[in-house]
Amino acid sequence: MKKIGILFGKERSFPEAFIEKINSQKLDGIIAEPVRIDKVVQGEPSGYAVIIDRISQDVPFYRAYLKNAALTGTAVINNPFWWSADEKFFNNCLATKINVPVPKTVILPSRELPSDTSDESFSNLAYPLDWEGIFSYTGFPTYMKPFAGGGWKNVYRLDSIDDFFNAHAETGQLVMLLQEEIKFEEYYRCYCIGGKYVRIMPYEPRNPFHLRYVADFAPTAEKLAEMEDIVLRLNKYLGYDFNTVELAVRDGIPYAIDFCNPAPDAEVTSVGQENFEWVVETAAKFAIEKAQSFEPGKDNLTWGEYVVRSSGKQALY
Template sequence: MKKIGILFGQENSFPQAFVDRINEKAEKGISAEFVRIDKMMQGEPLGYSVIVDRISQDVPFYRASLKNAAITGTAVINNPFWWSADEKFFNNALAVKLGVPVPKTVLLPSKDHPDSTTDRSFRNLAFPLDWDGIFDYVGFPAYMKPFDGGGWRDVYKIADKEDLWAKFAETKQLVMLLQEEIIFDDYFRCYCIGGKHVRIMQYEPRNPHHLRYEHGKAPASKKMLDTITKYVLQLNQYLGYDFNTVEFAVRDGIPYAIDFCNPAPDAEVTSVGQDNFEWVVETAASYAIERAKAQKDNKDNLTWGEYVRTGVAGKPLVAAAKAPKADTSVGTVDHAISEEAKPKKKVPAPKKVAKK
């Protein structure tokens, strides 16, 4: 029996629905459950053919455990080695090389020295930095955010350089990005599963969290959807993520990739809505079963992106194989997501017509 496990934290709806969906499919020799760890022995398997990781970014013990599982043959979704190496500044640089539009972005050293360092640790860093060159490149207003963070933590909107000095002082030992603001006409959040299944959702990040999929905008054009699909596939093909989201802000008809390092993306029904939730549960379950069928013990069963694969093969970065044909769907919201938590009204049965 091949077991598929899910490792998760505080989320509620997705993990149970994922496990239930796999077990409902009743694939011969495959079952799903919540991962359970009672001890972690070096080089010893955990007993899972596939593990879907939803929490190791916040729990270092889990990240190390997943690497140990991977070396014994578990297919971990997403690759814990790449996830440990990845961060937003590198992702932006990769997007530039791939020709995917991204906001102008610079990396800033931390305001305070990291622990166990002194001024002598930074003798290769110019003082002061070329702030005028940085400001001319990025422009204002701008956003400042951690180079490896997520979940909208420690994100600042910066009005001008005086505002930057005040807010930069609050960041302490965080390494930050300063990024051009894209004043957008439209915004999209896209799931990508297995590097081939894409769900495009119009989105309004300025709304309260539970209302962000209630955008009230006209449907996007086919040309825009095709361009977004191409960029989603290209980014995930090169990054090697099995389960990720990509966000785009559209300015003057150009979709800029704003955030595409989300290997444990929000999938709660209360925020994404029932239709999108159904898509992500069904697609993730089917993909996990696909990976379980392909998994072989004592072998590397991880996904490695084209960035790593081309590097190992000594090939040019942009000469890799084309992205696979996508299975793309577009999410629609025709009602308030908040209504989904309320009991549905019973429709009265039609009155019987008396026979004459």
């Protein structure tokens, strides 16, 4: 029996529907269930052919469990080794090398010294930074946000240099990005599953949270194809099996704003019924594909093109 597990936290609608979607098909030799962990022993298999990870970004114990599971053959979605290494600034840097438009972005050292460091720990850092060059590059208005993490936490919109220094003083030990504001005409949030299945959803981030998927943008077939290509290209290089890409369209050009969302929102109350049904059905379809191709004891992870080209390993899609 090949088991497909889902590891999750407080969310309920997606995990329950995902399990039901797979089990309702009554596939020979495949079953889905919530992951159950009663002990984690080094080098011992998890018992799952596939695990969908929805929570390890917040629980280090789960991340360690998933790495052990992956090492012993489980196809973990998303790859916990890459997810542990990935962050938003690197993603933007990578986008510039694969011809995906992104906002002008710089990374900033934390306002406060990291714990267990002192001024002497930063012998290579200029003081002051070239603030004139930084502000000239990004312009104003600009956004400041953590270089890792998500959920619109610690995000600032800034209109001036004074705004920046006042806000930066509040960020403590967080490493922040400063990013050009893209004043968009249209905005889209795009699911990408398995590096091949894409759903482009009109999205209005300026609306209240529960109304953000209520948007009437109507892209042409040509624009849809262009956005799908961007979404697929990014996920091919990053190697994510389950991700969302946010695209802001300015002057007809789709800019990738946020594309490091490996546990993207999939709750029916926020994404809406049609999007929810698509993500449940497509995630279940891909998990079944991974279970059917599972080879015990082998590396069943997806590795992105960036890692593949560096290592010589053949890409999985």
